[in-house]
Amino acid sequence: MTNATQPIFSCQGIEIAADAKSIVKGVDLTVHPGEIHALMGPNGSGKSTFATGLMGHPALTVSGRITLNGESVEEMPPHERARRGLFLGFQYPVAIPGVTVASFLRASLNALGKNTTNVFAFRKELEDVFERLGIPWGFADRYLNDGFSGGEKKRLEILQMVMMEPKFVILDEIDSGLDVDALKVVASGINEIAARGAGVLMVTHYQRLLDLVVPTRVHYFMEGKIAFEGEADSVRELEANGYDWLKQKVTGQVADVSITGKSEVHS
Amino acid sequence: MSAQENIHTVNADYLERYGFSDPESLEGRAPKGLNRDVVKMISDYKKEPDWMREFRLRAYDSFLQKPMPKWGNQGIITNIDFDDIYYYIPPGAERGRNWDDVPENIKRTFDKLGVPEAERKFLAGVSAQYDSEVVYHSMKEELEKQGVIFLDMDSGLREHPDIVKKYFASVIPPTDNKFAALNSAVWSGGSFIYVPPNTHVEVPLQAYFRINAKNMGQFERTLIIADEGSSVHYIEGCTAPVYTTDSLHSAVVELVALKDAKIRYSTIQNWSNNVLNLVTKRAVAHEGASVEWVDGNIGSKLTMKFPCVILKGERAHGEVLSVAFAQDGQHQDTGAKMIHSAPNTTSRVVSKSISKGKGRASYRGLVRVNQGATGCKTDVTCDALLLDGASRTDTYPTMEIVEQDAQVEHEARVSKLADEQLFYLECRGIDPEKAKLMIVNGFFEPFTKELPMEYAIELNRLIALEMEGSIG
Incomplete structure (x- = not known):
């Protein structure tokens, strides 16, 4: 590793199964403070499962080691991981009718040990963040993700991320379904928390986000594994040639390490 | 204080707050069981006019003749032992107009229930039922100036016999069903409200009900008349002590909204889980009038309650907004009835239920559009949320639509x-128990937001109690 500081996040030998079906098949990843890692790969390769598995989704069976800021978290339930600074931004944030954005944020920040007892000060802080992220203030009193457009939901995910000051952030296709303005908001949010020293792992399909958020490292996911790693500019090759380019690269690699026995890659 | 601590605090003093009982006053109590003599004794004790005494006796005959409902939770209702119930217990206290006149032990009860605070805060009148009689009853001066009558039903009968005779049982006759007949025979207490024409009662009128005596049937009778162009909001809140044997609560509530009048009747019912709550609630809405039932059912062993609005005059509007929470050992059998009997009448029903553990929630609804009731609109929404695999919900909607338009x-x-939803909240640091509570409170939010603030808070606390220990 080029970075000499202690990793903010690392995982080793992550395997994830859903309904007894193996989806993620052994992934190692190390991220240092302030680093932004991109995770790319074809649909169905296991990226989202990997992202939600790291957070401890109860429907997934996860094995392997997960270390956050020097502490093992793989045995912890999701809310404990969140309290230690792990944040997952959802691809499809779920609606919770009847719970307002403001009351949800207050409950969440309280749970994370932040002081929100001064209601006036809390509303003021909220108002500032809303304005900064271009979210109309009226959203504070709307029901969480209920009737929001795709872009509105994603802005709200970024807002939560910024307010919760996490140590390591996993963003699952945070850039899908965004217009250019929303994409800029999302990108500036990510850059902001990385500058504050958080580590970031973004699952994405698109160069356009990576133009605004330049990754330290890009990991290419295939069939439940990181098949290939590259620098930020490797994404341009992918953009130009599509995932066939990746397949060819990987096929070559798989041929070299044929012990995996993945013969279907060749066919 | 965090929400988590809040939940535990509420739980810790629950028995203290709600599970207490004062030594019962035995003077004047009718013997257990029901017969003509008991009915006469009640009427005599109250020094009622002959017509009411005759009414009670006829109702008693109807009670004997009427069969038990053949539907609903047969396992419970067919096992009610009507001979093992006290039908009348007067309190050991006289009716008090001023707080100072109210006996100390009863004051303590109301202190625990928070009645005085409620009044201090914003209420114009308090009518608090303690056992069968209303012992404390106050009305602010401006209401009196407005000519608004707010009394317990017994006083209403004494002081305003003409109005009572005109409307009493005009909406729900004793022959309506077995439990309405029973109530008509032995009723005691309840509220009587008359709002004069074009008078608007700006603050909600409220009454607390409470069953104090073991095996005590409570048969209150409420009658609200909103005269032409007037409006009133009445709130009924219930808590009951924890007892081990079944307690029967069988109320009758009649609302009359005359031309262009508006009545809202809100209930938060929190009977202890041994109470059978078999209530008949019905309203008549005349031309241009509007009646809303806002009905929350949290406790009891079995509740059967189907608030009804008869839309009798053109353009009348009826609304039922109800929530039910069925816990282990509870069956909430609730719903709504809308009878469209005039053209261009509209109705809306929103029913929300939550079943937890082995709790069971049923929605039973009827919408009828009678011949000649053209241009009607009705909208019924039933939302049921199951918290566990063992929970149960049933929906029995009936639509009888004669007019094709x-x-x-x-x-x-x-x-x-x-x-x-749980995972999402947990990913934001919220523990599973709190997360579940947030989702449940959110589910009830369309109901809660219709309540005055302190009731909304009370309801949320009750739900927090009911949700205790619901995780793993």
Whole structure:
């Protein structure tokens, strides 16, 4: 590793199964403070499962080691991981009718040990963040993700991320379904928390986000594994040639390490 | 104080707050069981006019003749032992107009229930039922100036016999059903409200009900008349002590909204889980009038309650907004009835239920559009949320539509507490128990937001109590 500081996040030998079906098949990843890692790969390769598995989704069976800021978290339930600074931004944030954005944020920040007892000060802080992220203030009193457009939901995910000051952030296709303005908001949010020293792992399909958020490292996911790693500019090759380019690269690699026995890659 | 601590604090003093009982006053109590003599004794004790005494006796005959409902939770209602119930217990206290006149032990009860605070805060009148009699009853001066009558039903009968005779049992005759007949025979207490024409009662009128004596049947009778162009909001809140044997609560509530009048009747019912709550609630809405039932059912062993609005005059509007929470050992059998009897009448029903553990929630609804009631609109939404695999919900909607141009919307949804909602909140640091509570409170929010603030808070606390220990 080029970075000499202690990793903010690392995982080793992550395997994830859903309904007894193996989806993620052994992934190692190390991220240092302030680093932004991109995770790319074809649909169905296991990226989202990997992202939600790291957070401890109860429907997934996860094995392997997960270390956050020097502490093992793989045995912890999701809310404990969140309290230690792990944040997952959802691809499809779920609606919770009847719970307002403001009351949800207050409950969440309280749970994370932040002081929100001064209601006036809390509303003021909220108002500032809303304005900064271009979210109309009226959203504070709307029901969480209920009737929001795709872009509105994603802005709200970024807002939560910024307010919760996490140590390591996993963003699952945070850039899908965004217009250019929303994409800029999302990108500036990510850059902001990385500058504050958080580590970031973004699952994405698109160069356009990576133009605004330049990754330290890009990991290419295939069939439940990181098949290939590259620098930020490797994404341009992918953009130009599509995932066939990746397949060819990987096929070559798989041929070299044929012990995996993945013969279907060749066919 | 965090929400988590809050939940535990509420739980810790629950028995203290709600599970207490004062030594019963035995003077004047009718013997257990029901017969003509008991009915006469009640009427004599109250020094009622002959017509009411005759009414009670006829109602008693109807009670004997009427069969038990053949539907609903047969396992419970067919096992009611009517001979093992006290039908009348007067309190050991006289009716008090001023707080100072109210006996100390009863004051303590109301202190625990928070009645004085409620009044201090914003209420114009308090009518608090303690056992069978209303012992404390106050009305602010401006209400009196407005000519608004707010009394317990017994005083109403004494002081305003003409109004009572005109409207009493005009909406729900004793022959309506077995429990309405029973109530008509032995009724005691309840509220009587008359609002004069074009008078608007700006603050909600409220009454607390409470069953104090073991095996005590409570048969209050409420009659509200909103005269032409007037409006009133009445709130009924219930708590009951924890007892081990079944207690029967069988109320009758009649609302009359005359031309262009508006009545809202809100209930938060929190009977202890041994109470059978078999209530008949019905309203008549005349031309241009509007009646809303806002009905929350949290406790009891079995509740059977189907608030009804008869839309009798053109353009009348009826609304039922109800929530039910069925816990282990509880059956909430609730719903609504809308009878469209005049043209261009509209109705809306929103029913939300939550079943937890082995709790069971049923929605039983009727919408009828009678011949000649053209241009009607009705909209029924039933939302059921199941918290556990063992929970149960049933929906029994009935639509009887005679006029073809009626606009009828009906939607029923059953959902399980979504794991993805829980996961989302947990990913934001919120522990599973709190997360579940947030989702449940959110589910009830369309109901809660219709309540005055302190009731909304009380309801949320009750739900927090009911949700205790619901995780793993």
